[in-house]
Amino acid sequence: EAQVTQNPRYLITVTGKKLTVTCSQNMNHEYMSWYRQDPGLGLRQIYYSMNVEVTDKGDVPEGYKVSRKEKRNFPLILESPSPNQTSLYFCASRPGLAGNTIYFGEGSWLTVV
Amino acid sequence: GQQVMQIPQYQHVQEGEDFTTYCNSSTTLSNIQWYKQRPGGHPVFLIQLVKSGEVKKQKRLTFQFGEAKKNSSLHITATQTTDVGTYFCAGPKDSNYQLIWGAGTKLIIKP
Numbered sequence: 001e002a003q004v005t006q007n008p009r010y011l012i013t014v015t016g017k018k019l020t021v022t023c024s025q026n027m028n029h030e031y032m033s034w035y036r037q038d039p040g041l042g043l044r045q046i047y048y049s050m051n052v053e054v055t056d057k058g059d060v061p062e063g064y065k066v067s068r069k070e071k072r073n074f075p076l077i078l079e080s081p082s083p084n085q086t087s088l089y090f091c092a093s094r095p096g097l098a099g100n101t102i103y104f105g106e107g108s109w110l111t112v113v
Numbered sequence: 114g115q116q117v118m119q120i121p122q123y124q125h126v127q128e129g130e131d132f133t134t135y136c137n138s139s140t141t142l143s144n145i146q147w148y149k150q151r152p153g154g155h156p157v158f159l160i161q162l163v164k165s166g167e168v169k170k171q172k173r174l175t176f177q178f179g180e181a182k183k184n185s186s187l188h189i190t191a192t193q194t195t196d197v198g199t200y201f202c203a204g205p206k207d208s209n210y211q212l213i214w215g216a217g218t219k220l221i222i223k224p
Contacts, residue, residue, distance in 0.1 A: 042201065042217045101146070
């Protein structure tokens with residue numbers, strides 16, 4: 001089954017404690033991205049990757065890091081989480097250009113206290 | 114910068130009434146996509162429109178792409194409880210690798 005899998009689905013953490021949200025897709029997609037969703041703000045892109053070892057900032061990259069060492073995986077790293085990073089995070093993938101369908105993961109609810 | 118405005122932010126309807134959400138882009142779009150996010154779920158692709166003036170239907174859902182390819186709408190006829198959720202539009206940024214998203218319209222069925 002084609003899917004995007006992200007973990008953890010739910011996490012409560014403390015300010016400053018590094019965490020990683022993993023994302024994996026089994027569709028051999030070139031393009032992967034991370035979004036955060038906050039009430040009234042819709043989906044905002046954090047980082048995206050057009051292929052292995054190619055990443056770039058989205059609209060709200062501050063406080064986040066990513067890496068793309070393998071085509072299927074695109075982890076999101078919060079080196080020193082802060083409460084304003086409390087949000088719902090989605091990983092997404094698609095095959096190449098922006099005209100293609102995006103497949104989203106189930107979402108990760110992150111709370112930073 | 115390039116923007117996609119989506120209105121309204123919320124729409125409350127009685128079951129059986131119609132629902133419409135509108136997207137307006139500051140620039141011409143090569144295509145526009147629509148997604149639905151159920152409460153507690155993730156966005157799911159509904160449809161893509163590519164041609165100027167294009168109209169597509171999926172059962173009770175009608176999607177339109179404006180002649181100038183700068184606006185789009187989604188109309189739901191005779192809403193049902195299964196239609197509840199947030200509807201997003203998205204179009205390519207100039208780079209054609211990134212998408213720019215509308216803020217979404219939340220459809221709420223009045224009890």
